[in-house]
Amino acid sequence: MKDGVYTQFARIGKAVAAPKRIELLELLCQGPRTVEALADQAALTVANASQHLKVLLASRLVDAQKQGLFVEYRLADEGVLRFVHAMRELAEARFAEVGAIMQAYLKARGKLERVSGEELMQRVRKGEVTVLDVRPELEYRAGHIPGARSVPLSELKRQLADLPKNREIVAYCRGPQCVMAIEAVELLRKRGFRAQRLEQGVMDWRARGWKIEKSASED
């Protein structure tokens, strides 16, 4: 009996034993995706991605739902999000490597200051800052930080004219491992804006139980 229980536990472990599956999971933490989108973003062949997703499905960490021509995968529930988050925190605490890799990257990029969530919410409430969600619009629609404005990185250059020059701008993306916000802040600063990067991404935001806003359109 005891053996059976641990075997069940290990199903969770096996699901997160492959780097690519963790990458897929983190992508799914940002919202539902089709197989193709996931394959694309994780640099996998579609067949291979499908196979990994099948494993995640078998471990009940994700759900799949056929939407017409596409199959949409999503996290099974918020508990999975918390688990992934706990795992990331443990990994970061345990492996200097992870922190080091990120820090080296951040340093090379010129030490962009990071803004914390509590800090941000206070300033948002006072109307002191403009919050930018620089992820693709689809991800924005799946859920975003209250008050954030969707300006996908790819659109940023075109929308520069609409942004306030004298107000502070805080950009965020998927999370600490995502570099979209970093690039956005770089661009903004080059153009003379006062821009900073939000330390957390949407995933951490949710994991901490802070509110998420959903767009009415779609789904």
Add this chain to the structure above:
Amino acid sequence: MKDGVYTQFARIGKAVAAPKRIELLELLCQGPRTVEALADQAALTVANASQHLKVLLASRLVDAQKQGLFVEYRLADEGVLRFVHAMRELAEARFAEVGAIMQAYLKARGKLERVSGEELMQRVRKGEVTVLDVRPELEYRAGHIPGARSVPLSELKRQLADLPKNREIVAYCRGPQCVMAIEAVELLRKRGFRAQRLEQGVMDWRARGWKIEKSASED
């Protein structure tokens, strides 16, 4: 770069991808152990246990420390305990199997009532109950619930005479998957005691941040 990060993350996943390693981890959640003790309790050969422990060591989830003739393994820190706990919660929520296996067992044993932690602490404070730690004494010394008395399951029969007949008794062991407390309660009831089982084990107790008492002796 991104690939490297996820590879690091996966090291944690790989560490908990094997049932036996999870079993070892849960044993270590109850306190430091030597290789031999772990091998014994997890029903592994010593060499095999050593190998698994090496994997856990490489993933930084545990630490090893040479104590004279023995090597003592222990959790790297409390964060690991929280992680293991989060993983168990996820597994239990996700796999009906785990819950079902346990419930079937509990039912077959005659529906022993379960006592919750908050409930227990209130009654302990009022001096209404006697709390028994039925794990091996070594585990008791490594840490136990405040006010608990060490009566290893193997010693229970011999110490029956010392237990109060008219006071309520609450027994606990390692955790939900551990059956020592169940057996203890059964025995006590057969002998006419008013006995109940504490829902949590030491591990859950700690994970919730409740206090743990340590014996002064050893280490």
Add this chain to the structure above:
DNA sequence: TGTATATTCAAGTAGTCGATTGAATACTAG
């Protein structure tokens, strides 16, 4: 109906992992 598209299935290969065995290493006690 036929064609295009998204996803899954099936089979094959190279590589990894878990368990076993027997030897090697480190420490203790006499």
Add this chain to the structure above:
DNA sequence: CTAGTATTCAATCGACTACTTGAATATACA
């Protein structure tokens, strides 16, 4: 130093895994 003990190392075998390739389903649209 020698004998004994706890642990690890090294080599092996069978099982499993990730990824690739090419074919098979299933749905949408014309």
